[in-house]
Amino acid sequence: MDEEVPPAKRPRLSMACNACRRRKVKCDTDYPKCRNCRLRDDVCTTTDPKMPQVAVIREWIIQSEPAQDDSTLREPNDGRRAAQTVSHSPGSLSTIRRPDVVQPAGNSPAVSIPRSHDVGISPAQQPYEMTFNTDAQTNRIKMMGSSSSQCLVKSLDVYLESAQIQPLSHNFRHGMRHAEELNIPLGASLPALPETTLCNRYVSVFFDKIHPIYPLFDIDNMKSTIQHFANIPSVHSVSHEQGPLLVSAYLILSLGADESAQGITVDGTKYLEAAASLLGHVVSMPYLHAIQALLLFTITYRGRDSDGLGWQTVGMAIRIAYTLGLHRHSHSNPSNQHGVQNKLDRLFHARIWAICCCLEKMMQLESGRPAAIVKVDRDHMIGPDQRPPGHDFLQWHMGLAEHQGLICHHIYGHKPGERTAQGILSDTARLDRSLLSWAREIPEEFRPGNDLFCSNSEFHFAALLSIQYYQALIALHRAALIAPTATFQSEVTKHNFDDSSKLRLLAGEAICVSSARSIARLTIELSDRNVQSRILTAGPPLMACIVLGIALIKNAGSRSMAADLELLKACAEYTADQFSKSGHIVPFIKGVLTIYQQVKSYIDRISQKEQTRTAESRSQSDHAAGAHATYQILPETQSVVQPQGGEMPYDQSPHASTQRPDTTMSRNHENNADHLPPHNEISNLDMNLNMTAPVMNSYAPRFHSNGSELPFDNLDVQELWDWMGNLSDYDNYSYQGSY
Structure with missing residues (x-):
């Protein structure tokens, strides 16, 4: 040997x-x-x-x-x-x-x-709070701030480094350019709207598949406006005042084209670039039409996994909305001093403000960016008597945004040492209860935490709410996920909580893992149902991969390990494919695939060690059994004592069968993890994950001599929470992509 x-x-x-x-x-x-x-x-x-x-x-x-x-x-x-x-x-x-x-x-x-x-x-x-993305060739720099995904991938790094396996977080630096930039010509390019049949198809797809959850327009009026732009001899004759409406028309066509093809299209890109070239005309007319156009920009950019660009446009939309007083509508205490007194107009404005809240809080939770909206209050939304007929997805989305904002404040709104461990855990339990309460408000066929039984036409709306709900749970319980299980549970039992809260806190790690599994399964089901949508991004599946990676390393050898590893593989392949389709460069996509490779490398080594240990134990047992049989030879008869009928050889015992490791976990894989295809061959990127991950500095992993010694051991909840928050300074940053 x-x-x-x-x-x-x-x-x-x-x-x-x-x-x-x-x-x-x-x-x-x-x-x-x-x-x-x-x-x-x-x-x-x-x-x-x-x-x-x-x-x-x-x-x-x-x-x-x-x-x-x-x-x-x-x-x-x-x-x-x-x-x-x-x-x-x-x-x-x-x-x-x-x-x-x-x-x-x-x-x-x-x-x-x-x-x-x-x-x-x-x-x-x-x-860690001084983390930058820098492109030295172009002298571009973006400061990265604290985010849930960033915190989790750094925590996964700590576990990998403890085993001398190369960490992962450096792989995701390549996403800055795609998330923050859009390559458009310096001169404005204003293409004509498509011919009537194609134009109507794009518009219908937008209003059927995107507008129900983000109702930005009066449908009849906007369709009439688009028809007007399609009939004029040249769009260059459009007046400056109509610039925001023309931008909205372009973006509706872009979203409709991509949504109908379930991917980025030539038409979608053409109309997006045309709209982006007119952005100056939008912000120079800062009224309601400008807000609508900017929110459409945000939805379009998110659909292309360009969250950095979307963050800029939603911020501009919110600041303009403040100047129009959209945030001052109140159902419980309406004011007769507001400039908008018509009930239908108030309803319309309230829904525009709700979309601002939903998009910003969703993106804030994904990235940890400081928000322009301090507090989300559903009183700013419409009352029960003003809700439109049918399923009100925006109303449910607004309710979730309220909880997302509170969770963001819970995570990032306190300085290190400001709260005790009991205070942190109490706030976590309180916010967990409020999230569960929100979920119970949703009808059963759309309810997060349940299997979704709705039709395909509404499945992507329900999937969005469920995925955001699971992301909120992961962000809320992330301390339990990162910390050693026994250490965290011991900390929880020190304090007095009601039985329900204590059970949920003790199960924090399981809640995170279950949420990650649900996100992974939902994204795979979306693909199986063939109902991909521009309102869904690849950021949440990436977070699910990170959570599953941490859980697998912490609990290597558990009965669910093989199933979770296969789920991680499927989710990583799906996520890498989505980023590839959105135009991300190969090194970034390779970073997504590396999550599975590194975790698989760790599990393979654990399995090999267990296999070796079992073989050695079996050899020692066989040797001891042989010696025992020799001592049992009787001098008078020289006969060998036979085992009784109920006894079994060692290798057939039930105990031995439970200790035998899964040999499928230690297969040899191709050593091509570091091979990269040419930059211009993203579509040909090998999504096969059966390869061995590189180890840190090309050395073989060496695990701790003390198997119980884990990263973050002996840190109480307060210390761990402060460490997570200090990965980046929440008050001094401007950008962090959702991945």
């Missing part, structure tokens, strides 16, 4: 923690607490001796590699090194290139972080 090659030593630590430095002992790289501090239950902090007032976090020095020629396909040698993106993660000794410093375009895109005398931050260590 070949001896296991020991992993090579990693580079020296850039900065040991204060406790290890004071005691003059070696400090390891475990995060958020080193092993010495966990064993002694010490506070694990690091300060730079040259700047003792700045708190930092330990990190390994990263060895740089020569830059490659193709910056598009450049990959880091591990999870810390950044090429086109700088995560100002601890220990990175590079400095971010200042925006006013011009470098040759051919230089390496590796960027650097600000010097300490420029920003007052220790050069030995950068906090």
Whole structure:
């Protein structure tokens, strides 16, 4: 049997923690607490001796590699090194290139972080809240803020790094350009509207499949307006005042074209680019038609997984809505001083404001961005006597947005140390109860948490509400998902809660995993039903993949492991395919597939270890059984004692069968995880996930000698919650994609 090659030593630590430095002992790289501090239950902090007032976090020095020629396909040698993106993660000794410093375009895109005398931050260590996406060739930079997905993928990194497996978060830096940019010509391109039959088909699809949940227009009036634009000799003759209406017409055609094809189309792109070229005409006429157009922009961008662009347009729509007083409508306390007194007009304005709330709170929860709407109040919505006939999906969506806003405040609206562990858990239980209460308001055929029995024509509406509901549960209970199960449950039992709340808190991890499974199954069912829609994005399935990855690593060996691993594989393939169809570049798509590969690599090694351990145990048992049989030989007769009829050989015992690992988990796979197709062959990307994931620094994984020693062990709820919140500073950031 070949001896296991020991992993090579990693580079020296850039900065040991204060406790290890004071005691003059070696400090390891475990995060958020080193092993010495966990064993002694010490506070694990690091300060730079040259700047003792700045708190930092330990990190390994990263060895740089020569830059490659193709910056598009450049990959880091591990999870810390950044090429086109700088995560100002601890220990990175590079400095971010200042925006006013011009470098040759051919230089390496590796960027650097600000010097300490420029920003007052220790050069030995950068906090997680200073995380940037940077394109050095074009000098573009976007600061990334705290988000649920970002927090979860960093937590998954911690578990992977504890096993010396390459982390994942660096893979998703490639999504910035697609999420934030739209390539449109400098000159306005105003195509004519399509011929009547095709135009009517696109318009009908929009009003049938998108407008019921986002009722932005009076249907008859808008159809008449589009018909008017289609009949005029040239759209260049449209007046400046009608610019927002022309933009809305273009966007309705774009959404209708993509929705009818269930994917991005040439017509959809053409009309979107035409609308985008007229954005200046929209914001220069800041009235109701401008709000409608901007909200259509948001829906269109989200349908193409360009959340960064959608975030900008929904923000502009909300600020214009404030100036029109759309947020001042009240059903319980109407004012006779409002400029809009007609009941139908108030109803129409209230629904426009509700769409603003729904889109922003949905995107805020996905990304953790600070919102323009401080509080969502359903009193701003219409009353029961004013609801339209049929199923009011917007009313339910607005109710969910109210809870999403409260959860965002719960997660990001408090400074570290402001609340105790009991306060955090109490707020979590309260918000959990309110979410469950909201779900009970929904009719059974659409209710989240149930199987959806509605028709295909309404299935995507119900799926959107369910997916957003599950995302809210994951965000709310994420501390239970990240923390070691026994540690978190022990913390919960220390405090007094009612029985129902305690049961839900203790089951927090199971709630997250069940929600991720539901998201994955719903997205797969959408594909099976062939009812894909532009109102659904690939961000939630990506979060489901991350949650399933964390759960599988934490609970490797559980009975549901094989089923969850297959579900993760299917969800990762689906998500990668959706991002590919929306135009994301290959390295980003490869990052989605890598989630399954890395988790599968970990599980395979665990299974192999169990298989080896079982074989050794069986060999020892056989040897002991042989020795025992020798001692049982009687000197007088030299006969061998036979086992009684009820006894079984070891390898046939029920106990042995339960201990035998699943041999399918240790199959050999193709070692092509690092092979990338050419940049222009996204459609030919191999979605086959039967490949071995790379390990960190190309060394074989080495697990902790103490099997019970897990990341985040010995952190109470308050410390863990503060750690999650401190991944990024909520008050000082402007962008984080939903992936």
